[in-house]
Amino acid sequence: MEKGKLKHLVVLTGAGMSAESGIKTxxxxxxxxxxxxxxxxxxxxxxxxxxxxxxxxxxxxxxxxxxVEPNTAHQALAALEKYYQVSIITQNVDDLHERAGSRNVIHLHGELxxxxxxxxxxxxxxxxxxxxxxxxxxxxxxxxxxxVWFGEEVPMIEKAMQICETADILLIIGTSMQVYPAAGLRHYIPSNTHTYFIDPKPNIDSHATLTVIPESATLGIKTFMELLQD
CATH class of the missing domain: 3.30.1600.10 (SIR2/SIRT2 'Small Domain')
Structure with a gap:
């Protein structure tokens, strides 16, 4: 299948993504x-x-x-580029996504x-x-x-919004999506786009277009990949 015809998987990641690599939240x-x-x-x-x-x-x-090193969740997202057009929008300032092999990463809050x-x-x-x-x-x-410090503009937020508008699948992993403006990105996905939410202590329940996976990043990504194959 040509790259342009792959489904667009948009991934929103936060501190919980890197916590299992040893980076504190x-x-x-x-x-x-x-x-x-x-x-x-x-x-x-x-x-x-x-x-x-x-x-x-x-x-x-x-x-x-x-x-620290990328964990299996970072590596799994990189591996998904074989089957999807993957865009990662992260609140993290580390480079673990890139070191795992992900090629399309936007850092909302800057880079260390x-x-x-x-x-x-x-x-x-x-x-x-x-x-x-x-x-x-x-x-x-x-x-x-x-x-990007508190009180400063988030320069990459508009590009992130544009990416979300083209999502075929949305994955939220390692973030409770409580911090704005990042938390508002999920509202920019098309109405028929299915969302998967991986969080060990989720604050929402599954419904028709949302699947909640109450697990850590490294465990939840395995469940997510199994669900994609169903």
């Missing part, structure tokens, strides 16, 4: 992120108040990426392995080492993590 129950108040490390104001703290925080997150100019948000640079005060773009402005 974004926030724990008391609102802290790795022991830090998110307002200190994930807002423009926090960066302005203490840039060293913020850079150190993301340097540690970046280092952690080199200590990239930095950008504080002067020009479109000046984005690959970055694998520690980012320090004094590291600047070509125009001499301080570089910052290429992360």
């Amino acid at each position: 974004f926030r724990d129950e008391n609102g802290l992120w790795e022991g830090h108040d998110v307002m200190q490390v994930a807002t423009p104001e926090g960066f302005q108040a203490d840039p060293q703290l913020v850079l150190n925080f993301y340097n540690q997150r970046r280092k952690q990426l080199f200590e 392995l990239k930095v950008r100019s504080t002067y020009d948000a479109s000046d984005i640079i690959p970055w694998k080492t520690d980012l320090k005060i004094g590291d600047t773009c070509k125009k001499g402005y301080q570089l910052r993590p290429h992360i």
